[in-house]
Amino acid sequence: MAANYRWFAQRAGSAACAACVKADAYGLGLTAVARTLWQAGCREFFVASVGEGAALRVLLPDALIYVLNGYLPAELPALRAARLLPVLNDPTQVAAFEADFPAGTPAALQIDSGMTRLGLDAGDLPALGPRWRQPGAIALLLSHLACAEQPGHPLNRQQLERFTAAWQALGRPRASLANSSGVLLGSDWHFDLVRPGAGLYGLNPQPEQPNPLRPVVRLRAPVLQVREVREDTSVGYGASYRMRAPGRIATVACGYADGYPRAASSRSLALVGGRRVPLIGRLSMDLLMLDVSALPPGTPRPGDEVELLGTDYDVDALAAAAGTIGYELLTHLGRLCRRRYHPAEPNPPE
Ligand SMILES: Cc1ncc(COP(=O)(O)O)c(C=O)c1O
Incomplete structure (x- = not known):
């Protein structure tokens, strides 16, 4: 910042x-x-x-x-x-x-x-x-x-x-x-x-252009459970999402009470070990589900942290997935999250 x-x-x-x-x-x-x-x-x-x-x-x-x-x-x-x-x-x-x-x-x-x-x-x-x-x-x-x-x-x-x-x-x-x-x-x-x-x-002042500013916010949450599921298994409230193939689902400790927008259900993504995975089904108050079938077997494991916002997927991107603007997302984010502030770099690169 x-x-x-x-x-x-x-x-x-x-x-x-x-x-x-x-x-x-x-x-x-x-x-x-x-x-x-x-x-x-x-x-x-x-x-x-x-x-x-x-x-x-x-x-x-x-x-x-x-x-x-x-x-x-x-x-x-x-x-x-x-x-x-x-x-x-x-x-x-x-x-x-x-x-x-x-x-x-x-x-x-x-x-x-x-x-x-x-x-x-x-x-x-x-x-x-x-x-x-x-x-x-x-x-x-x-x-x-x-x-x-x-x-x-x-x-x-x-x-x-x-x-x-x-x-x-x-x-x-x-x-x-x-x-x-x-x-x-x-x-x-x-x-x-x-x-x-x-x-x-960190929001982009001209959304049609590359963002000249640095992302300021990172949001991470732990995986609570990973489960194997069969083809056609439904995921989350309303059974709104169905698995097209057998796969693995990670349940993560973050939901709309943390400020993650519910409107992003089935429309956003997270980074797990640096790889992008889709969010599937309706996210709930304090949980969301990721389809991690494409990740190497055994990953992630319960306790591993996934990145929900950061340099690869920033506030503007998640806001767009949720049909809102970065301003609204930021101002709702993280009332319940544990916040850590990192000191400014003394000599930032130009
Ligand atoms: C009167 C006024 N000035 C300045 C700002 C800062 O605008 P921005 O966040 O788009 O830089 C705002 C934000 O809404 C505002 O209402």
């Missing part, structure tokens, strides 16, 4: 590189992720909620922490205590901030440039009070790209144009538009700060 951060920081050129660590750092664990990114040189972080920001503040006393969803009235004490920068997303949030904080207190403003999710509309800008024209009042102007994964999508340029217009109208404050995929769109999209999330965690 540290190498991925450095990759984005270099790609960002003269723009600074923040990190999006919302949802417990995309499910990977905020503590380890935040510390690693700070060590790699990251100084600005984006979270979704005040609660996430407060947790991050404990870990990183000196970081700049932006709260993408802004804050609710009840969250004001926590926002202040943790010295978080709220992202204000509509005129109501702006008015609340003006009432809660004296002029001169900086905040971030989000513009909706085409995502139609959060952010001020262009029509809201003329009504912004004079305090927002003061230098430094807008700590960061940001917007979010809807189609950056598809470099040729016309909305990318339209959003850039709308965002640029808002940025100019507000006196060119410090600005940020690009998520992971946006960084790859080119320097026009970089402004002063880029804010990748997914790519830091």
